[in-house]
Amino acid sequence: MPTNKYYYAIGRRKTATVIIKMFKGKQEEQQITVNGLPINVYWPSATAKTVYQEPFKTTNTLSRFTATATAKGSGKNGQLGAFVLAAARALEKFDPKLRSVLKKRGLLTRDQRQKERRKPGLAHKARAKKQSPKR
Numbered sequence: 001m002p003t004n005k006y007y008y009a010i011g012r013r014k015t016a017t018v019i020i021k022m023f024k025g026k027q028e029e030q031q032i033t034v035n036g037l038p039i040n041v042y043w044p045s046a047t048a049k050t051v052y053q054e055p056f057k058t059t060n061t062l063s064r065f066t067a068t069a070t071a072k073g074s075g076k077n078g079q080l081g082a083f084v085l086a087a088a089r090a091l092e093k094f095d096p097k098l099r100s101v102l103k104k105r106g107l108l109t110r111d112q113r114q115k116e117r118r119k120p121g122l123a124h125k126a127r128a129k130k131q132s133p134k135r
Contacts (some may be wrong), residue, residue, distance in 0.1 A: 001024040011086030016074030055088040
C-alpha cells in the first residue's frame with residue numbers, strides 16, 4: 001500500500017455489503033481490488049465498468065486512488081451497487097467538498113429495496129394468494 005492513511009467506508013444494497021479502504025496513490029502502482037481480484041476481473045462487463053467508475057468520474061479522481069474492497073452477500077449486481085455507495089462515501093471522507101457533487105448525482109443515497117419476505121398462510125411468494133374454489 002502507498003501509505004498507512006486510508007479512507008474507510010461501508011456500502012450496502014439488498015443483502016450485499018461492501019467494505020472499502022481507499023488509499024491515495026496512482027492506479028498504475030496497484031489497482032482497485034475486490035475480494036482479492038482486480039475490479040475489471042470481478043465485474044468484467046462494460047456496463048459494470050461504467051457503473052463502478054461513476055463516483056470517480058463525477059469527482060474527477062479516476063486514477064488518483066487505489067483501493068481494496070471486500071464484498072459479501074447478495075449477487076454481483078447488488079454488490080456492484082454497494083461498491084458504488086462505499087466508494088462515494090470514501091470519496092466524501094477524503095474531501096467533504098465533494099459531497100454536493102456526489103449527492104446531486106444520487107451516489108450517496110442508499111437503495112434500501114430488498115426482497116419482501118414470504119408471509120405464512122399465503123401461496124409461494126410474498127403476495128401470492130391461494131386460489132379460491134369456484135363451486
